[in-house]
Amino acid sequence: MRSKFTAMGEANRMEDRSIEAQRLARHIDISCVQAFHTRDEIGRMIEAARKYRFVCVFTLPAFSSYVAEKLRDEPDIRTGGVISFPGGGDTVAQKGRQARELLEMGCGEMDMVMNLTAFRSGEYAWVTEEIRAVIENASGIPVKVIIEAPRLTEQEIRRAVDLCAEAGADYVKTSTGWYVEKTKLEHIKIMASQAGGRIKLKAAGGIRTAGTIFAMEKEGCSRFGLGLDSALSIMEELNGGILANSTDKVR
Numbered sequence: 001m002r003s004k005f006t007a008m009g010e011a012n013r014m015e016d017r018s019i020e021a022q023r024l025a026r027h028i029d030i031s032c033v034q035a036f037h038t039r040d041e042i043g044r045m046i047e048a049a050r051k052y053r054f055v056c057v058f059t060l061p062a063f064s065s066y067v068a069e070k071l072r073d074e075p076d077i078r079t080g081g082v083i084s085f086p087g088g089g090d091t092v093a094q095k096g097r098q099a100r101e102l103l104e105m106g107c108g109e110m111d112m113v114m115n116l117t118a119f120r121s122g123e124y125a126w127v128t129e130e131i132r133a134v135i136e137n138a139s140g141i142p143v144k145v146i147i148e149a150p151r152l153t154e155q156e157i158r159r160a161v162d163l164c165a166e167a168g169a170d171y172v173k174t175s176t177g178w179y180v181e182k183t184k185l186e187h188i189k190i191m192a193s194q195a196g197g198r199i200k201l202k203a204a205g206g207i208r209t210a211g212t213i214f215a216m217e218k219e220g221c222s223r224f225g226l227g228l229d230s231a232l233s234i235m236e237e238l239n240g241g242i243l244a245n246s247t248d249k250v251r
């Protein structure tokens with residue numbers, strides 16, 4: 001027979017995990033930013049954000065105003081807007097205009113893709129200019145710059161982190177999640193050592209477990225971008241099965 005103390009211990013552990021899930025949710029951007037995501041998935045993502053209180057909710061730009069409208073009465077959950085997703089090849093002026101349009105739609109955070117051709121060709125002034133154009137048009141809301149770290153050499157990652165920090169971005173973000181190469185702890189270690197506290201870090205693309213998030217947090221990463229299904233399974237993992245039996249389960 002299970003003792004009263006064993007049952008109490010289990011209950012305490014479940015409560016700890018649930019508190020940890022709540023804490024982590026405030027560092028998670030949930031997203032449906034793949035080309036084939038459906039309106040139904042976007043709807044489920046909004047419900048998941050309401051339930052778990054994820055800090056920010058991202059779609060492709062065509063659906064940003066829809067998300068902002070749905071989250072109008074949830075001031076602690078921001079609508080995220082993506083700029084030049086996923087390739088990064090728009091002009092500086094286009095990126096600035098996208099930022100302004102997303103702001104008008106009600107976005108509270110913006111993730112822009114760096115011009116990877118310019119960057120890999122050594123045209124660093126171009127990258128600095130486009131980041132500054134987005135920051136200027138974002139009117140003070142957080143701007144994150146996606147560098148596709150899993151596709152870069154270590155030297156390139158370090159240079160990209162420097163450019164983002166010097167241009168004044170709030171975060172440097174590893175990846176759009178659109179490529180086969182996924183974000184690894186190694187990328188976060190390189191980015192953290194180069195950032196040296198000058199810019200915050202966001203990990204995204206292929207993050208599938210709470211353990212990965214904790215390991216990246218330990219290296220100094222403070223924001224995590226997760227697709228809908230990964231975000232839900234991590235919340236369930238952290239809640240230790242409580243949700244698996246719950247009637248108000250999101251999916």
Ligand SMILES: O=C[C@H](O)COP(=O)(O)O
Nearest residue numbers: 177204205206225226227
């Ligand atoms: O930042 C958003 C990414 O889509 C997240 O990547 P994922 O779909 O591999 O979780």
